[in-house]
Structure formats: C-alpha cells, structure tokens
Amino acid sequence: MTKALALISGGLDSILAAKLVKDQGIEVIGICFKSYFFGAKSAEKMTKQIGVPLEVVDFSDEHLEIVKSPKHGHGKNMNPCIDCHAMMMKEAGKLLDKYNADFIITGEVLNQRPMSQNKSSLNVVKKESGIGEKILRPLCAKVLPETEMEKEGLIDRNNLLGISGRGRKVQMELAEKWGIKDYPSPAGGCKLTEPNYSIRLRELLEHVENPSERELELLKYGRHFRVSEGCKVISSRTAVEADEIRKLVNDQDIGFLVKDFKGSMVIIDGESSDKDIEFAAKVAGRYSKGKDEEKIKVIYGEYAKPYNKSIEVKPASDDEIAEFIIS
Structure with missing residues (x-):
C-alpha cells in the first residue's frame, strides 16, 4: 500500500x-x-x-x-x-x-x-x-x-x-x-509572524547569543523594557498574562508590588543595579491605580520569598516609558 x-x-x-x-x-x-x-x-x-x-x-x-x-x-x-x-x-x-x-x-x-x-x-x-x-x-x-x-x-x-x-x-x-x-x-500559530513578538526577539538576540527557552517564552507576555545590557523589566498587561509570567519566573527574579494600589505584575529579569530597581518600581507605579500619585511606596524582593525591601518613587512618566520600552 x-x-x-x-x-x-x-x-x-x-x-x-x-x-x-x-x-x-x-x-x-x-x-x-x-x-x-x-x-x-x-x-x-x-x-x-x-x-x-x-x-x-x-x-x-x-x-x-x-x-x-x-x-x-x-x-x-x-x-x-x-x-x-x-x-x-x-x-x-x-x-x-x-x-x-x-x-x-x-x-x-x-x-x-x-x-x-x-x-x-x-x-x-x-x-x-x-x-x-x-x-x-x-x-x-x-x-x-x-x-x-x-x-x-x-x-x-x-x-x-x-x-x-x-x-x-x-x-x-x-x-x-x-x-x-x-x-x-493562515500562519496564526507561528509567533515569528507576529510584529510585537518579532521586535522583542530581534532585540533579545542583540543582547543574548543563545537565549533559553524561558527567555523566549517570556517574550510572549507583557510589556518589555531594556534597562541595561543584561537586565530587562517586564510588566503584565492583564491578569491572564500575569498568570503566564508566574509560571516562568525563577528564584533569581525580583518582583515588585505597589504597596497601597492594585496594579500589574512587574519583574526584573537579569542582573540589576540600584538604578534598574528604581526604574522597575517606577514602572510598577505607572501601571497601577496609583499612577497619578506624586509618590508611591513599592515593595520588592526575590520572587519566591517575602518582599522585604521597599522604595519610594514617582510613577514613570511618558518620556521614561518611551526611552526604555521595547514593545
């Protein structure tokens, strides 16, 4: 036959x-x-x-x-x-x-x-x-x-x-x-045909020669900001995206929460400086109910542990978002 x-x-x-x-x-x-x-x-x-x-x-x-x-x-x-x-x-x-x-x-x-x-x-x-x-x-x-x-x-x-x-x-x-x-x-199943994913992938390959499966999966969700050579900030857009990001975070990731306001899930992926942490906190503020406040308190720490650190920042401005956002 x-x-x-x-x-x-x-x-x-x-x-x-x-x-x-x-x-x-x-x-x-x-x-x-x-x-x-x-x-x-x-x-x-x-x-x-x-x-x-x-x-x-x-x-x-x-x-x-x-x-x-x-x-x-x-x-x-x-x-x-x-x-x-x-x-x-x-x-x-x-x-x-x-x-x-x-x-x-x-x-x-x-x-x-x-x-x-x-x-x-x-x-x-x-x-x-x-x-x-x-x-x-x-x-x-x-x-x-x-x-x-x-x-x-x-x-x-x-x-x-x-x-x-x-x-x-x-x-x-x-x-x-x-x-x-x-x-x-047609082509609906291939992420490589999607403009936003492609922008993020191209940017990632400029900084990471051999990205991990986890890094490639993270590209599918949220807003991505390149803050330094080895560090990105990721902020979820929806509750569904936040759930997907949670499946991909590890013990080395730093998570951020605005103390008194509901908002998006924000993590730092990579080695971060004090300046990177400050910007991530500002992003958390920007995409929270406290985005119009002059100052907000953001708690943060290693994702798998209780957040035991805090910082006061002003939520990120349009110019700050535009400077670092990938897509």
Whole structure:
C-alpha cells in the first residue's frame, strides 16, 4: 500500500492536503514539527478531524539557529519561511525510511504567500531539502510540473487540485464539504509572524547569543523594557498574562508590588543595579491605580520569598516609558 508523510502545521491547507491524498486510498501519517515558536496543539486537533495519526518532532534548537541567521532572509517579521520549510522537508525526508513511506505531502499553495510560496521559493525549498523528487503539493499540483509520484502511478494527478493565488474560497468550500471546523487563520500559530513578538526577539538576540527557552517564552507576555545590557523589566498587561509570567519566573527574579494600589505584575529579569530597581518600581507605579500619585511606596524582593525591601518613587512618566520600552 502506498504511504505518505504529511507535514501538518495545524492550519487548514496542510490538513486539506492530507485529506485529499488519504481519499485516494493512500495511508497518511501526519508529521508536525514543534519549536520554540510554534507548537503541536492545533495539529493534534486538526488530524483528529480527518482520522490521521500524528507524530510530533521537536526541532527547537536547530530551528532557533535558522531563525538567527536564515540563508534566504526573514519575511515581514522574524519568520524565515523559506529556510524553515526547506528544513522541515529535509527532516521529514529522514523519516521516510523509518515509516516506510513513499513521499511527502505539504499544504503549500502556489502564490498564496508572495515571498515564500511563489514558484521560485517552492523550487528553492525543493532543491535545498535534498528530497525534492519526493515532495508533493496536492493543493496546487496541477499548476506545477508533474512529480515522480504521479508519473509512477502512486497517486492520480486527476484527483489533485490546481489552486493558485491568495484566495481562500476553494479551501473553505472543501473544509465545509469534509466537515473540517475550527481551523486557525493562515500562519496564526507561528509567533515569528507576529510584529510585537518579532521586535522583542530581534532585540533579545542583540543582547543574548543563545537565549533559553524561558527567555523566549517570556517574550510572549507583557510589556518589555531594556534597562541595561543584561537586565530587562517586564510588566503584565492583564491578569491572564500575569498568570503566564508566574509560571516562568525563577528564584533569581525580583518582583515588585505597589504597596497601597492594585496594579500589574512587574519583574526584573537579569542582573540589576540600584538604578534598574528604581526604574522597575517606577514602572510598577505607572501601571497601577496609583499612577497619578506624586509618590508611591513599592515593595520588592526575590520572587519566591517575602518582599522585604521597599522604595519610594514617582510613577514613570511618558518620556521614561518611551526611552526604555521595547514593545
């Protein structure tokens, strides 16, 4: 029986491609690559809807190196889509023998994304993956050259599609026909496509050559301020963000609370000076109910212990916020 590995991002296109091939009587196994910037939850949810098993492959460290310095550059934000796709194809190629599979399926659509899915970019991915002849793009196969799998009769080209361009009408009609629901927006699962996250990541990489998973996770939440080379102040925007930040703090972090007013959660991440502590206290005041007070008292200390220190400051001004805020 013919067998294929389907790269499943968790988005609609990849799941439609897998379903299209499965409906030809081909056994399909989903492969989801997990990194610091995207996970597997959506892929797990989507594959259940079409009855395809899923294997999750963690390539976080290897992917981070590509994000730092992609051969083909970043997209609009910090997303190195061409290099990322080529890497996924290459890693999937290594799994063909493990699963005794014949070829690889991807949900790419010609010209859907102007930079990473034009004909030139698809050919770059095909070439640099090292397994170009094993790649099938079922959603746009009819507007691409015939593959070896089609020529050999492993799959019927007549039952593949010829979608091209940025429109989503065909995909949405297929989703409705096949009962596929609750799918995310395109690229919705990758943090590297988000402007604010990308700004913070770029800034972090300017100061930290090899950031930890914790540092990368913290970038997802709150307001970030660079106060010195090795020190950042982070202030939560919402109660939900505060809960997420609490999961990531450690014994070395310094926490801040405004004594008589409710406010955001504020921490210092990194080695801090007296000046850094003063600014963090001013940030705590700025994002508290006491932001209009002339002076406020802020207590602080190591996060895991009772806060046994205090400082009186004036809440940070607009100019002070603008000077240090990253995003």
